[in-house]
Amino acid sequence: MEELKKKVKQALEEGKIHGFLGLKADEGDISPFFMTKDNIAELEKLTAPDGRYSLGKILSRIAAQNPGKAIGVMVRGCDERAIIELTKASQLGTASTVQFGVACTPQTAEKCNCPQPYPSTIDFGEKAKSVNHGELLTKLEQMSVEDRLAYWMAQFDKCIKCYGCRNICPVCYCQECTLEDKNLVPGGIVPPATPVFHFIKAMHMADRCIDCGLCEATCPSNIPLRTIYRHMRKVMQELFDYVPGRAADDKSPLGTLEEGGRLIH
Amino acid sequence: MYLEVMDGKVTGTLPSMNHPISEGSLCIKGWNAHEPVHSQKRLTKPLIRKDGVLTEASWDEAISNVAGELARIRDQYGPNSLAVLTSAKCTNEENYLLMKLTRAVLGTNNIDHCARL
Structure with a gap:
């Protein structure tokens, strides 16, 4: 960690980055923080904990305030994938990023059920083994359509409409969210219109979800949201060989179909 | 929960991912806890209605007024x-x-x- 702090400090002092976004530990509390060289002492608190936050999403807000500047950011595998998607969707504006890669520990990888618990370049930590528990998805896929729908309807009935899954999602960036469209999702009703509410989100995730699992982690009702989005990812990969978060120059098939449904690229 | 602050303004709310009770979850009120902070409608000074008009008052005056009225109503009409x-x-x-x-x-x-x- 000391090495990483040194690298970030050097980049700040040399003016390679205007500021740095990472995670800090403050008396045991883990939170995101943004610093510039004016408050360099903050860097001492930098940590790579078990807890995760949507750093990509926070980065897009910082980027909007700092057009044209280079922003340093601590990235895990999931953060890197999110930043790839945000870049594709022009959500970082004219700001650029300098990424400091952190590989997750095997414990974090297991807790997050993460198939890719490391970024492409690692500045801290060692590559942990890929984790991929997909028992629920396999079980659901073997069910009849009726049983599967019944399963999801029972799950969606638990929803308290906190919008946490959308708020925490690193790749939910729309200014106007369809989930707040009163014509599709009537207001003042809990659980929200089922299954429309959750399936709108699932459709919007089809070419965006980077499988970070934060939606499921933040859901107060423990709805296995990630399983829906993982299914969407699987469909996208099987049909179009498209994996969100894989590469910045991949183009979403949902935006690039030509007449007859053939892919252009 | 955490409040996101940008240039001295509260701009968002985040759950505390390693909190032993909430375990990274918030309800809809929690997720929107930042919204009233900079609201123009927010009351920032005590006001007392004098002759039907809300008039700025000092905290001492406002608190004495409330305490006095509560005591008066309780004594005159009973606590309930x-x-x-x-x-x-x-x-x-x-x-x-x-x-x-x-x-x-x-x-x-x-x-x-x-x-x-």
């Missing part, structure tokens, strides 16, 4: 002529204190919370 409605925007501790004030000082069980409306 008073009721207190607390707020989901208060902390648990503030709500507890208001409950104590209502029961032990005002002497009534007429206390409820806006989350039950």
Whole structure:
């Protein structure tokens, strides 16, 4: 960690980055923080904990305030994938990023059920083994359509409409969210219109979800949201060989179909 | 929960991912806790209605006025002529204190919370 702090400090002092976004530990509390060289002492608190936050999403807000500047950011595998998607969707504006890669520990990888618990370049930590528990998805896929729908309807009935899954999602960036469209999702009703509410989100995730699992982690009702989005990812990969978060120059098939449904690229 | 602050302005709310109770979850009020902070409609100074018009007052004047009126109503009409409605925007501790004030000082069980409306 000391090495990483040194690298970030050097980049700040040399003016390679205007500021740095990472995670800090403050008396045991883990939170995101943004610093510039004016408050360099903050860097001492930098940590790579078990807890995760949507750093990509926070980065897009910082980027909007700092057009044209280079922003340093601590990235895990999931953060890197999110930043790839945000870049594709022009959500970082004219700001650029300098990424400091952190590989997750095997414990974090297991807790997050993460198939890719490391970024492409690692500045801290060692590559942990890929984790991929997909028992629920396999079980659901073997069910009849009726049983599967019944399963999801029972799950969606638990929803308290906190919008946490959308708020925490690193790749939910729309200014106007369809989930707040009163014509599709009537207001003042809990659980929200089922299954429309959750399936709108699932459709919007089809070419965006980077499988970070934060939606499921933040859901107060423990709805296995990630399983829906993982299914969407699987469909996208099987049909179009498209994996969100894989590469910045991949183009979403949902935006690039030509007449007859053939892919252009 | 954490409040996101950008250039001295509160811009968002985040759950605390490693909090032992909430475990990274918030309800919809929590997720929107930052919204009232910079609201133009927010009351920033005590106001007392004088001759039908809301007039700025000092904290001392406002608190004496409220305490005096509460005591007057209680003494004249009995404690059960008073009721207190607390707020989901208060902390648990503030709500507890208001409950104590209502029961032990005002002497009534007429206390409820806006989350039950």
